[in-house]
Structures are given as structure tokens and as C-alpha cells.
Amino acid sequence: MSGQYQEQWEKQLSGQPMRNHGFTSDIQSKVRERIRMEQQNNKRHNWFRTAAALTSVIIVLGGGWLLRDDISSMLKQKPSGMEGVPAALQNDVLADQNVTLKVMVGQYDSFTNMQYARPFLLHHPTVTVETVEMPEGKDVMKWVDEAQPDVLRLSLQQYYELAKAGKLKPLETLIKRDAVDVDAMYEPVIDILRQYGGGQLYGLAPAFQTDAVFVNKGLFEKNGIPMPHAGMSWDELLDTAARFQGTGTAGLYSGNNPSALINEIGQAIGLQTDTQGGKQVTIDSPAWAELWTKITNGYKEGWIQDQDTNSNSNKVSFTPSDPFLNGNAAMVVSSGYYIQQIQSAGKDERKWMTIPVPGDQISSFHLLEIYAVSSTASNEKAAWEMVKFMNGTEFAKRLIGTGMTRTPIRQLDAQQKYSEEQIAGFYNNKLELPEDWQSAADGKPNSNALIGYAYQDSGPLLEEVIAGKLSVDQALALLKEKLEQRAQQDALAAQKEQS
Amino acid sequence: MRRGGIAALIGLFSLLLVLSGCSDGEEQVKQPDILKVADIDEMNFYSMYGDYLNAVYPNTRIEFISAKAASDWNASFEEREKRWKRLIESEQPDLIVMREDEIYQALADEGLLTDLSPYMQSSDLSEQIHPGVLELMKQNRDSLPYGMATLFTASKLYYNEDLFREYGIDLPHDGMTWEELLQLAYRFTAASSSSDAPIGYYQSYSGPMELASYIGSTEGLSMYRLNAGKVTLDTAAWQQVFHTALSHYRNGTFRTFTPEGKISAEGTTYYDQEATLSADWFSKGRAAMTIGSYGSFSSVKFKLGSVNPPVDVSTRSRSSDFYANHKLAIRAGSSEAQAVWGFIEFMVSDYVAKVSAQQASDFGVPSRISYGQHTKNESASGLYKQMPAITPPDDRTGIDASFYEGFYSMLKQEISDTLADKQTEEVMLKRMQEQGQQLLDAAKAKGQKE
Numbered sequence: 001m002s003g004q005y006q007e008q009w010e011k012q013l014s015g016q017p018m019r020n021h022g023f024t025s026d027i028q029s030k031v032r033e034r035i036r037m038e039q040q041n042n043k044r045h046n047w048f049r050t051a052a053a054l055t056s057v058i059i060v061l062g063g064g065w066l067l068r069d070d071i072s073s074m075l076k077q078k079p080s081g082m083e084g085v086p087a088a089l090q091n092d093v094l095a096d097q098n099v100t101l102k103v104m105v106g107q108y109d110s111f112t113n114m115q116y117a118r119p120f121l122l123h124h125p126t127v128t129v130e131t132v133e134m135p136e137g138k139d140v141m142k143w144v145d146e147a148q149p150d151v152l153r154l155s156l157q158q159y160y161e162l163a164k165a166g167k168l169k170p171l172e173t174l175i176k177r178d179a180v181d182v183d184a185m186y187e188p189v190i191d192i193l194r195q196y197g198g199g200q201l202y203g204l205a206p207a208f209q210t211d212a213v214f215v216n217k218g219l220f221e222k223n224g225i226p227m228p229h230a231g232m233s234w235d236e237l238l239d240t241a242a243r244f245q246g247t248g249t250a251g252l253y254s255g256n257n258p259s260a261l262i263n264e265i266g267q268a269i270g271l272q273t274d275t276q277g278g279k280q281v282t283i284d285s286p287a288w289a290e291l292w293t294k295i296t297n298g299y300k301e302g303w304i305q306d307q308d309t310n311s312n313s314n315k316v317s318f319t320p321s322d323p324f325l326n327g328n329a330a331m332v333v334s335s336g337y338y339i340q341q342i343q344s345a346g347k348d349e350r351k352w353m354t355i356p357v358p359g360d361q362i363s364s365f366h367l368l369e370i371y372a373v374s375s376t377a378s379n380e381k382a383a384w385e386m387v388k389f390m391n392g393t394e395f396a397k398r399l400i401g402t403g404m405t406r407t408p409i410r411q412l413d414a415q416q417k418y419s420e421e422q423i424a425g426f427y428n429n430k431l432e433l434p435e436d437w438q439s440a441a442d443g444k445p446n447s448n449a450l451i452g453y454a455y456q457d458s459g460p461l462l463e464e465v466i467a468g469k470l471s472v473d474q475a476l477a478l479l480k481e482k483l484e485q486r487a488q489q490d491a492l493a494a495q496k497e498q499s
Numbered sequence: 500m501r502r503g504g505i506a507a508l509i510g511l512f513s514l515l516l517v518l519s520g521c522s523d524g525e526e527q528v529k530q531p532d533i534l535k536v537a538d539i540d541e542m543n544f545y546s547m548y549g550d551y552l553n554a555v556y557p558n559t560r561i562e563f564i565s566a567k568a569a570s571d572w573n574a575s576f577e578e579r580e581k582r583w584k585r586l587i588e589s590e591q592p593d594l595i596v597m598r599e600d601e602i603y604q605a606l607a608d609e610g611l612l613t614d615l616s617p618y619m620q621s622s623d624l625s626e627q628i629h630p631g632v633l634e635l636m637k638q639n640r641d642s643l644p645y646g647m648a649t650l651f652t653a654s655k656l657y658y659n660e661d662l663f664r665e666y667g668i669d670l671p672h673d674g675m676t677w678e679e680l681l682q683l684a685y686r687f688t689a690a691s692s693s694s695d696a697p698i699g700y701y702q703s704y705s706g707p708m709e710l711a712s713y714i715g716s717t718e719g720l721s722m723y724r725l726n727a728g729k730v731t732l733d734t735a736a737w738q739q740v741f742h743t744a745l746s747h748y749r750n751g752t753f754r755t756f757t758p759e760g761k762i763s764a765e766g767t768t769y770y771d772q773e774a775t776l777s778a779d780w781f782s783k784g785r786a787a788m789t790i791g792s793y794g795s796f797s798s799v800k801f802k803l804g805s806v807n808p809p810v811d812v813s814t815r816s817r818s819s820d821f822y823a824n825h826k827l828a829i830r831a832g833s834s835e836a837q838a839v840w841g842f843i844e845f846m847v848s849d850y851v852a853k854v855s856a857q858q859a860s861d862f863g864v865p866s867r868i869s870y871g872q873h874t875k876n877e878s879a880s881g882l883y884k885q886m887p888a889i890t891p892p893d894d895r896t897g898i899d900a901s902f903y904e905g906f907y908s909m910l911k912q913e914i915s916d917t918l919a920d921k922q923t924e925e926v927m928l929k930r931m932q933e934q935g936q937q938l939l940d941a942a943k944a945k946g947q948k949e
Contacts, residue, residue: 085845085848085850086554086555086556086841086845088530088554088555088556088557089554089555089850112859114546115550115859117857117858117859118550118854118858119550119553121854121857121858122550122551122554122851123853124552125850125853125854128857129857290741351519357746358506389737394553394557397553398545398549398550398553401541401542401544401545401546401549401561402542402545403542404551416560
């Protein structure tokens with residue numbers, strides 16, 4: 001019998017005042033409740049005397065005899081309806097709670113569509129899970145006050161706002177109490193959650209999203225080109241891609257279109273479309289021009305490629321047009337969901353790997369499902385159990401097994417199914433919050449305020465550069481003009497709204 | 500002294516617990532280190548069974564064996580069967596998931612699966628499982644349950660209660676035959692001659708040929724017996740079925756509507772969401788009744804009612820569209836047989852039935868009967884009163900795959916000639932029989948050559 005076990009029993013027994021026939025209804029009900037050994041808070045040791053202890057021995061023996069059926073059935077049978085229930089499910093800490101948990105969901109949410117609650121309910125069948133949908137575009141603070149959810153599933157931005165407003169329960173104490181192994185979780189994510197929580201953890205995320213470079217090893221081997229590796233700069237990676245020129249294989253699949261690629265690289269290497277909250281447009285800097293030149297050359301020379309074009313382009317096609325999946329491109333930058341794409345394509349499953357994306361990946365980093373307990377949760381214990389479960393290894397198995405769309409928070413979980421080489425890229429990106437992250441989270445970014453416009457307006461201009469109709473400098477001058485107009489229009493609109 | 504007293508007390512108490520309880524050894528199955536699972540698709544396996552398996556055996560590593568190639572529809576049945584056999588023999592899975600009835604039968608008859616009846620007996624399960632599901636499990640040479648479908652799917656006859664009230668027509672009820680259903684439907688046709696008035700019964704993508712074959716499957720009839728090499732359409736039973744379908748088509752009881760399909764870049768016809776919606780006359784309130792899988796039509800704008808679908812004439816108890824396809828089985832000789840059974844037993848436990856009642860189900864309802872009491876959906880309990888219409892197993896071995904398409908287009912042609920009054924129903928059936936037999940003979944000859 002362990003020391004801890006003794007101590008708990010001591011507390012239980014010392015707390016029982018004696019009643020009729022020396023038999024307390026409390027003891028009786030405790031035994032009938034199948035003896036849940038939970039700690040009691042009131043410590044009253046002193047009144048207890050040896051005499052009482054001896055009496056208790058008799059009581060317990062007598063009680064044991066009286067309740068012998070209960071005691072033995074408690075040990076050999078499970079409660080009714082528990083026949084065939086495996087051992088793994090028999091210590092449900094919420095078994096005595098008949099609680100309804102209101103869980104926040106969005107429209108078309110995996111929580112509903114993929115039955116995320118199911119494994120949790122298998123462990124806690126007395127709990128009822130009710131989903132409450134937050135309408136698209138609604139202010140999260142207002143919604144939380146109205147809908148009163150118990151368990152929240154938040155984006156990083158929502159997490160920031162709610163934590164700041166004191167709407168979330170701090171989790172550090174609970175994490176420590178239940179020995180949740182936060183150290184096994186991908187550290188940069190935990191760091192960011194702490195920073196966005198003002199130094200405290202208010203939520204946990206089972207998965208995160210960043211990009212990685214997917215590499216078709218077979219194509220590198222076939223063409224005798226040295227494999228790209230972690231720690232390369234974007235310049236070096238693009239040079240590697242350029243070596244595929246003339247092989248009939250593209251070195252890099254843009255993943256979408258030239259604008260997306262330029263946007264991705266620009267942010268990774270820290271280029272800014274604008275500064276001073278959009279007042280100063282910097283899109284025509286020499287660094288941007290160099291990037292545009294390199295990428296547009298890649299298209300001209302054929303080592304960068306967009307989607308494979310189908311001859312009947314205006315018809316729906318059921319064959320993939322992704323040159324990486326089709327084995328026609330050696331690399332692509334994509335996020336965690338792409339692993340599933342490769343698996344479904346079913347080609348050369350073992351011949352791919354990932355490496356981190358050069359530069360900083362904070363711009364491709366997203367947390368879309370941070371589980372948190374509302375500070376007004378009706379049943380905090382159950383809500384925390386759910387948050388804990390959704391971030392545990394069992395739920396990770398389900399996320400991985402049913403088709404990983406994001407990257408699991410623990411690399412070791414992911415490595416149950418994928419080799420280290422295949423997923424390492426996702427766990428080795430540089431993820432550093434920009435200096436102005438807080439003002440950006442408050443809706444007042446210092447730089448890159450016009451980045452959405454830049455992405456949008458770059459598209460047609462890039463096409464003209466690739467077609468040789470415009471020089472890079474001409475295109476960037478036009479883009480600068482356009483962005484300045486956009487900034488002015490926005491400023492005017494903002495003024496109007498104020499007045 | 501005090502401490503000692505308490506320690507003694509605790510010691511005594513624990514002794515008591517030991518004495519009262521532990522004599523009965525708790526028989527929990529040991530968690531296996533590795534469980535080898537064979538199924539067609541890994542993701543689908545995990546989404547259907549993964550949560551339960553992880554819950555039962557949290558520390559077990561699942562080794563997934565893909566049966567994708569063995570289930571490739573482009574391969575002949577014979578070839579698929581061969582591949583399954585080879586897969587089981589070489590990979591030695593412990594748990595086998597089969598989604599095709601014929602494959603299940605074939606593997607059971609080959610002796611590759613474990614008879615579950617001793618396990619079921621010892622856990623007293625037989626009474627708790629849908630009798631229709633059990634019956635389907637016994638569709639093999641030995642009539643023994645070599646597998647267990649933990650879920651089944653069945654259909655309901657859905658009706659638009661508002662329309663029935665509006666027209667003052669009696670509501671449908673459980674246990675109607677097709678003839679009774681169609682006569683009830685005809686009352687809508689008789690009530691109004693307007694072309695945009697609602698019709699009584701409608702089925703998306705369904706014409707007279709589909710209706711006849713639907714009725715035939717309720718009656719447990721087969722159009723052909725491949726293993727005997729015989730087309731079996733020239734029977735009184737089929738004559739009755741075709742007469743029912745054609746006469747109700749003629750008198751306007753039910754109509755057919757095919758939306759415009761689109762052609763993909765690969766040249767296949769597909770129906771997009773718009774087309775599917777346009778064909779759904781029931782949801783649009785244009786038809787009073789339709790048959791759909793359980794759980795359909797949850798968001799229609801009228802008062803929705805449902806009863807069990809039509810039953811066969813001879814026993815008035817069997818309905819078609821009752822499937823228990825996803826069967827879990829233990830490989831014969833698996834060293835983890837007890838553990839696999841522990842998982843299957845859990846899947847069909849009352850515990851899981853109860854938890855399932857809380858969740859929307861994307862595939863089927865639990866075979867465990869008690870689900871009907873746990874769920875809030877009232878129409879669920881009716882599912883446990885349905886029994887499957889069973890056509891005896893057939894053997895598709897050695898039949899060229901092109902047979903089926905040719906056969907059904909021949910039927911369609913003959914039906915449309917009959918509806919155009921070019922021939923009587925009697926002649927139609929005779930011609931169907933003759934041409935069908937020729938097609939089957941040719942397919943058999945071709946299949947054997949290959």
C-alpha cells in the first residue's frame with residue numbers, strides 16, 4: 001500500500017463524524033459510490049483518538065460485512081450498462097457528472113463534420129456535448145458573452161482578444177496539477193501562446209499550420225542534383241530549383257501562381273510591401289526587384305511551374321493537375337495537409353521528404369483551433385478534461401489516422417506514422433514573432449498593411465513580365481502606384497467612417 | 500499509537516476488499532502490442548473504427564495492411580478474391596474488414612475467418628444484435644457468423660405529412676407491400692389532373708426499369724442466377740412485378756425525371772449539386788412519398804414523417820436496401836483472436852450504442868438493438884423491426900463485366916417498347932428472357948476464354 005494511498009484514506013476516515021449505531025450514512029454512501037478516492041480539503045486530524053479508531057475498525061468490518069455484496073460487486077462487476085467495457089475506459093473522472101458542455105464551432109467545422117467529440121464521449125459517456133456556432137465575421141467577444149460556450153476553439157487572434165479581456169481561464173495551474181507534458185509539444189507554438197496570453201497559457205492547440213518544402217527525392221537522384229537541406233537560404237533553394245532547367249522536370253512548383261510564390265518568399269526573407277502603417281510603399285525596393293527577376297526568370301526558363309494545364313480547361317476534371325503529385329516537379333512549398341495529398345496520389349510514398357522553408361515562417365504560421373476553457377464555464381472540471389483530451393496523444397492518433405490536415409503538436413506523435421525525414425521540415429522552421437506583433441494583433445500593423453493588395457495586384461503584372469511585355473522595374477513602378485492608390489482609398493474610407 | 504491504529508484499520512479494510520472481491524479474476528483482455536488490420540482504405544478505417552480501437556487498446560500499435568489492390572473494382576471478382584486470399588495468407592492480419600458481401604462469403608467459405616459463435620455465446624450477445632444483421636452474417640456455406648457488422652444501413656419510406664393532410668389522404672404505415680404503397684400514391688394522381696400537382700411517389704434517377712428491379716429486390720427475386728448460367732425473368736413473380744411497375748407508370752402514379760448531366764474532361768457523365776437538387780422532387784414538395792436511407796431529408800421545409808419501407812408479399816416482413824456490408828472478422832488462426840473479439844464486442848456493446856446516440860452518424864446505425872432506445876430519433880426504433888430481403892448468394896466468377904450494362908440497357912429498351920404499345924407485357928418478358936439468356940451465354944463464353 002503506497003504512502004499516498006494511506007494518506008487519502010486517513011483523510012476520508014478522519015472526516016467522518018459518527019452517527020447511529022456507529023454507522024455513518026456517509027461511509028455507507030461512500031462505499032456504495034464505489035469508493036472514489038478523492039482528496040478532501042478539510043483537514044481535521046486532531047479530534048481523532050485511538051478509541052475512535054478502534055471503533056472504526058469494528059464499523060468497517062461490520063460495514064464490510066453488511067455491504068459485502070456491494071463491495072464485491074464493485075470489484076468484479078462494472079456498473080450496469082458497463083458489460084463489455086474495456087479496462088481503459090473504466091476510470092472516468094467525470095462519471096459522477098451529468099454535464100452538458102457547450103463547445104464553440106464555426107460553419108463547416110471539422111468538429112461537427114468529423115465527429116471530433118466522439119472519442120471524448122467514449123471516455124466520458126455521461127457528458128453531453130452541444131455545439132454552439134459562431135457566425136462568420138461576428139465579434140468574438142460579443143459572441144462569447146451571448147452564447148456562453150464552455151469550451152472555446154479559437155484562432156490565435158481570437159485567443160489574443162479573449163485572453164486580454166479575461167474571458168479565458170488560465171491553465172498553468174491545471175497543467176501542473178495534471179502533469180500535462182507541455183514540454184513534449186512543439187516549443188515555438190507554446191511560446192507564441194504564452195506571448196499572446198501576456199505571459200500565461202490560456203489554451204492549447206493539438207495542431208498548427210506552417211509551410212515546409214516538400215522534396216521529391218527520386219527526381220533529385222534521377223537528375224544527379226544534390227538534395228536541398230535545412231539551413232539553406234531562399235537564394236540557394238532557388239538555385240537548386242534552377243538546376244532542373246532543361247531536364248524536362250520543373251525544379252519548383254509554385255503551389256498556385258507566381259504571385260503566391262513571391263508573396264511567400266518576400267515575407268520569409270523579411271521584405272516589406274509598405275511601412276508606417278501603409279503610408280510608405282516600399283514594393284519597388286532593389287530587394288523586391290531582385291526577387292521578381294529571379295522568379296519571373298524561373299518561369300521563363302521553365303524551372304518554376306504552375307499547375308499542369310488540361311486540354312479541356314473549362315471542364316471539370318477529376319485528375320490532379322498538381323505537377324508535384326504527378327511527378328513533374330521536384331519541390332513545392334506547402335502546409336501539412338499536403339502530406340495527405342501525397343498519400344492519396346499514392347505515388348512513390350517513401351521517396352519524399354520535407355525541409356524547413358528558408359527564412360522566417362511566422363507569416364505562414366496559423367493556429368486555428370486553440371482549445372480554451374471559458375472563464376465562465378458552467379463545469380470547469382469537465383471543460384478542462386475536454387481541452388486536455390483534445391490535446392492528448394489519443395486524439396492526436398485520430399487526427400493523424402483520419403488524414404492529417406495540420407501538423408500535430410508533438411513530433412513524436414506524427415512519427416508514429418511518418419518517418420522523421422518526412423515531417424522534420426515542419427518542426428524546424430524559424431518562427432519568430434515580428435516586433436510589431438502586438439500592434440498587428442490590435443489591428444494597427446506598422447508594416448505590410450497592404451500585403452493583401454500586393455498579392456492581388458501583383459498577379460496580372462507578373463504575367464506581363466513573364467510574357468516579356470513589361471520589365472520588372474516597370475511592373476514594380478506600376479504596382480507601387482496602385483498600392484498608393486489603395487492606401488489613399490482606405491484612408492478616405494476610414495475617415496468617412498469616423499465622421 | 501494513533502497512526503498504528505489507523506494503519507491497522509486501513510490494513511483490515513483492504514484485506515476485506517481483497518477477500519470480497521478479488522477471488523473473481525477480472526478477465527480483461529491484455530492489450531496487444533501490435534494489431535494487424537486489413538481494410539481497403541486507411542483513412543476510412545480510422546474514421547469509422549479508429550476512435551473505438553484507440554479507446555479499447557490505447558497502447559496498441561495498429562499496423563495497417565492496405566487491401567486497396569484486392570478491392571480494385573477494375574479487376575474481376577475472381578481476381579479480387581484471389582488477391583484477398585493472397586493478402587490474408589501473406590500478411591496475416593488479425594482483424595479483417597470486408598466491405599463486399601461476396602468477398603466475405605468467399606473468404607468464409609475458404610476457411611480464412613474465425614467462427615464468432617462461441618465468442619458470442621460466452622458474452623450472451625445473440626439476443627442483443629439486430630436479427631437481420633445476424634442473418635446476413637450467416638450468408639455463407641456453413642450458415643455461421645464468420646464476421647460481425649457493427650453497423651447497418653436501412654431505408655425508410657419518407658412522406659410529406661403536409662401534403663397528405665392537404666389532400667385528406669391516409670398516411671402510409673409500416674408493413675405496406677409495393678402494390679399498397681403505389682395504390683396509396685395513386686390517390687394523389689387521382690385527386691388532381693393539373694400537371695404541377697404533387698405526385699404520390701417519386702424516386703430520384705429512377706424510371707420504370709429501376710422501379711421494377713427495386714420491387715423485385717424487395718420480393719427477393721433475382722433476374723439471373725450467374726452460377727447456374729440462367730436468366731430467370733420468365734416467372735409469374737417477375738411478371739407480377741413488371742406489371743405493377745408498368746401499370747403504375749402508365750396511370751401516372753409515378754413519373755421519371757432525369758436531370759441534365761455534365762461531361763467531365765475524362766468523358767464521364769456526372770451530376771453536379773444543382774442537377775441533384777433539381778431531381779429531388781420530394782424535398783421540393785412536389786412528391787408525397789419517397790424512399791431514402793435512414794437519416795435523410797433532415798432539413799426539408801415541411802412536416803416530415805417516416806415509416807418502414809415496403810415489404811415483400813409472401814412474408815410481409817422483408818425489405819430491400821438493408822445492408823450490413825462492413826464486416827469485421829478475425830483471421831482464422833490469429834494469435835490475437837481474443838483481443839480482436841474484445842474490440843468487436845465493444846463495438847456492439849450497449850456502451851457504444853449509448854455514446855453513438857449522442858452523435859450524428861455518417862455511416863449506418865449500431866447493430867446493437869438498444870440503440871433504438873438510446874437515440875432521440877424516434878424513427879430509429881423501426882429500423883430494428885425491419886428484416887432484410889435476401890437474394891441467395893450468387894457467384895460472379897467467370898462473367899465478363901460488360902454483361903451487366905448490356906443486360907440493363909436491353910431491359911430498358913424492351914420496357915420503352917412496351918410503354919409505346921409496340922408489344923404486350925407478356926411478349927416483353929419473353930423477349931427479355933431470350934435476349935438476356937443470349938447475353939449471359941456470351942458473357943460466360945467470353946469470361947471463360949480470358
